[in-house]
Amino acid sequence: MSLNTQEKLRCPKCGCLNDITLWQSLTVSDSLDLKQALLKGELNVLICKDCGSRAIVPTPLLYHDEEKKLMLSFMPTENAEEANKQFESIKSSSKESGELEELKGYNLRYISDYNTLLEKLLIFDSGLSDKTIEVIKLMVLLQEPDMADKRTALFGKRYDDGSIEIMVRNLDDGAVFTSKAPPETYKTIHTALKSSGVKDISFDWEIVDREYAEKLLGC
Numbered sequence: 001m002s003l004n005t006q007e008k009l010r011c012p013k014c015g016c017l018n019d020i021t022l023w024q025s026l027t028v029s030d031s032l033d034l035k036q037a038l039l040k041g042e043l044n045v046l047i048c049k050d051c052g053s054r055a056i057v058p059t060p061l062l063y064h065d066e067e068k069k070l071m072l073s074f075m076p077t078e079n080a081e082e083a084n085k086q087f088e089s090i091k092s093s094s095k096e097s098g099e100l101e102e103l104k105g106y107n108l109r110y111i112s113d114y115n116t117l118l119e120k121l122l123i124f125d126s127g128l129s130d131k132t133i134e135v136i137k138l139m140v141l142l143q144e145p146d147m148a149d150k151r152t153a154l155f156g157k158r159y160d161d162g163s164i165e166i167m168v169r170n171l172d173d174g175a176v177f178t179s180k181a182p183p184e185t186y187k188t189i190h191t192a193l194k195s196s197g198v199k200d201i202s203f204d205w206e207i208v209d210r211e212y213a214e215k216l217l218g219c
């Protein structure tokens with residue numbers, strides 16, 4: 001079930017008071033329009049009626065796609081310690097409430113960053129595994145090891161022929177370039193991960209990010 005609250009928020013730029021609907025929960029089956037808004041980066045985003053500036057409102061969102069058996073728990077924070085605390089708390093409450101038991105066969109992800117939330121949606125909508133994509137992203141970054149810590153990588157899209165576009169961004173000057181992995185690369189890595197025990201479903205809430213891929217690759 002999708003749930004929202006109505007709030008009045010000040011624009012961080014001009015201070016004008018805006019009415020906004022903030023969504024705490026989004027279930028795809030009853031709110032396809034909300035999912036589209038999220039994909040456009042417009043959900044829980046304040047677009048000021050006066051000056052037009054945009055600001056992400058840091059509000060938690062539970063995203064549920066019953067058909068894809070996907071649940072994303074988005075709790076925005078830039079503080080790593082805080083994120084860790086939230087992650088531990090969602091794991092224990094999910095277990096204690098019996099919710100985890102009901103989510104068998106699901107992919108469960110904890111996310112603390114809005115862009116990562118959108119990226120996960122794109123990956124799962126493309127029928128891909130985010131675990132495999134994280135490994136490909138890391139491999140792309142490691143093609144230039146000296147630069148790896150000065151860059152971030154983001155999933156771009158899956159082409160009709162199955163190749164994968166990865167967008168790489170320099171942290172210092174913001175320059176972006178794209179890298180393309182052929183379909184065989186995805187298949188090979190996906191198969192290798194599976195045979196080393198990586199599952200396409202979750203048995204508990206998971207964080208699948210660069211650190212996750214680094215552990216898998218033994219970096």
Ligand SMILES: [Zn+2]
Pocket residue numbers: 011012013014015016048049050051052053
């Ligand atoms: Zn404004």
